[in-house]
Amino acid sequence: MEVALYLLPVTLGETSIDSVLPPYNKEIIVQIKHFIVEDVRSARRFLKKVDKEIDIDTLTFYPLNKHTSAEEISGYLKPLIAGSPMGVISEAGCPAVADPGADVVAMAQRKNLKVVPLVGPSSIILSVMASGFNGQSFAFHGYLPIDPSERVKTIKHLESRIYSENQTQLFIETPYRNNKMAEDILHNCRPQTKLCIAADITCEGEFIKTKTVKEWQGKLPDLTKIPCIFLLYK
Amino acid sequence: MEVALYLLPVTLGETSIDSVLPPYNKEIIVQIKHFIVEDVRSARRFLKKVDKEIDIDTLTFYPLNKHTSAEEISGYLKPLIAGSPMGVISEAGCPAVADPGADVVAMAQRKNLKVVPLVGPSSIILSVMASGFNGQSFAFHGYLPIDPSERVKTIKHLESRIYSENQTQLFIETPYRNNKMAEDILHNCRPQTKLCIAADITCEGEFIKTKTVKEWQGKLPDLTKIPCIFLLYK
Missing domain, CATH: 3.30.950.10 (Tetrapyrrole methylase, C-terminal domain)
Known part of the structure; x- marks a missing residue:
């Protein structure tokens, strides 16, 4: 698995993972330990839905909202810079599209870090x-x-x-x-x-x-x- | 399965189905016998990739390109009106977005037929x-x-x-x-x-x-x- 900032879409509501996300997304998600998320609680719920074997307690979540400063965002990317893949998860649909995430992606692009968007419902x-x-x-x-x-x-x-x-x-x-x-x-x-x-x-x-x-x-x-x-x- | 015009995205190139399409798409595709397609040959290839058990000879393909007239498109929708689900497949990515398909969808909307877009790579x-x-x-x-x-x-x-x-x-x-x-x-x-x-x-x-x-x-x-x-x- 490549070290990158993975943009991970979620379901748009109470629908099954299999109806809107490719199997590949799960393969990627289970290998990630650091998640930048719009809402920690719903991100945990989503990850449990993707794979109930995921040990949530071994994961680190970095909250992303309109109050998150550029300095905080820059700090969030440290694990990625150090060689760990990271994921971005928003509340519904695709991160950074009509949802937070664009600032962290922009920061990753400026730092010349690899960004990989995964397919999901928009x-x-x-x-x-x-x-x-x-x-x-x-x-x-x-x-x-x-x-x-x-x-x-x-x-x-x-x-x-x-x-x-x-x-x-x-x-x-x-x-x-x-x-x-x-x-x-x-x-x-x-x-x-x-x-x-x-x-x-x-x-x-x-x-x-x-x-x-x-x-x-x-x-x-x-x-x-x-x-x-x-x-x-x- | 609901009777509808299903908009079926395909891969954007030589990538696996599992990396960009949800499992649900296959469930839908294997139940459809009538496909409106941008290119018959690549549509057949895509369907074989989705499920090699699909018997291509039992399917009907309706070619859709810039030469297809409004009358032909209207005729294409007859199986749907008669109660058979239909699919639209373009050459790459999502049909009707930067690709043909919008005319047939518009016709279906005018005829008050159900249209269901499925998730795929855009x-x-x-x-x-x-x-x-x-x-x-x-x-x-x-x-x-x-x-x-x-x-x-x-x-x-x-x-x-x-x-x-x-x-x-x-x-x-x-x-x-x-x-x-x-x-x-x-x-x-x-x-x-x-x-x-x-x-x-x-x-x-x-x-x-x-x-x-x-x-x-x-x-x-x-x-x-x-x-x-x-x-x-x-």
């Missing part, structure tokens, strides 16, 4: 695949502004890029505000603009549906508390 | 993860224009979005023009702009390296004939 790619929208040009924007007028402005701006650049536009929302987001889209986009709602991806209630704004009117499902990604295209 | 997500660049906002642009002046204009435009929108910019090139593309970036971007070159992702020669334009000067690896994705960020 709601971004899965939703682009299933939307029927342009997969040759698309942009992911994370969360839109919370301020109502800024938010409407952003939605309209993204909609304009669909038409001016033929580019699929993706964004997310905190689950308890999903219904509001869907309504904001229906109220501010053109009737013929298409909206794909991709909810609970890879999980039991998976729902990925594309309709025009006009067709969605009055027919929105309840998206409260369900992880969702929204896609717009023409 | 050079786009894997390279964003490993670049250390912004994974909260990124845009994939496919191929840039071939015309030299249009191309330089596009590179500069994408570079400006790094700074104005804090957005990671990704694009690809046909392998035999990769060296030219890398040179075009070095000649036209600011010295401090960062370029991540991600080559041969998930394969034996995987190389993912982030440096500033200035640092890359005179130190570009030979990228001819190697599948590559280019990422720009500040």
Whole structure:
């Protein structure tokens, strides 16, 4: 096994490891003793799910969140520099994509350390695949502004890029505000603009549906508390 | 197994199925008899690799390329409408993302048929993860224009979005023009702009390296004939 910073995706919810992660990931994970993680408790739970034989007490966890300083991150990489492979685990899906991890990867790249991303579920790619929208040009924007007028402005701006650049536009929302987001889209986009709602991806209630704004009117499902990604295209 | 249009990723090159595809994909694949494929020969090869017990002669393949008309695509979906699960397979990675498939998915969405994307390797997500660049906002642009002046204009435009929108910019090139593309970036971007070159992702020669334009000067690896994705960020 090569000494590297391995980027280890996790499941997107209550789904089995076998449904979303390649067997190779387990082979790599069981050889790693040092994990940089978004949340220690859920990382431990994930590792136990990967292999219940893993002795969690022999592992070291380095917490990674918005309060982690650049100095701390630099310190975290010491085992890797000393020759031990390390892993990065975020809360859901792929680390460093719409999730923490990019800072530690950037630091590893600056220090010329090897970085190896492993395959796993990304709601971004899965939703682009299933939307029927342009997969040759698309942009992911994370969360839109919370301020109502800024938010409407952003939605309209993204909609304009669909038409001016033929580019699929993706964004997310905190689950308890999903219904509001869907309504904001229906109220501010053109009737013929298409909206794909991709909810609970890879999980039991998976729902990925594309309709025009006009067709969605009055027919929105309840998206409260369900992880969702929204896609717009023409 | 649910009746649906399954989007089935394949390996990105000469790598094992187990390293990039979840076991669940095989469970699904062996139950499908109708495949819409970018290339019949490579699809057969992939299916044999997934399970050498698959009797290829009992399967039906529907070729999908830029010459396939909307009417043909609509016809392709008849088995699905009649109650048989179908699969979509492209040449490399995830169907409908930087690859054909989006038209057939769009048709399935219009006909209100269930679409289920399965997890697999996407050079786009894997390279964003490993670049250390912004994974909260990124845009994939496919191929840039071939015309030299249009191309330089596009590179500069994408570079400006790094700074104005804090957005990671990704694009690809046909392998035999990769060296030219890398040179075009070095000649036209600011010295401090960062370029991540991600080559041969998930394969034996995987190389993912982030440096500033200035640092890359005179130190570009030979990228001819190697599948590559280019990422720009500040």
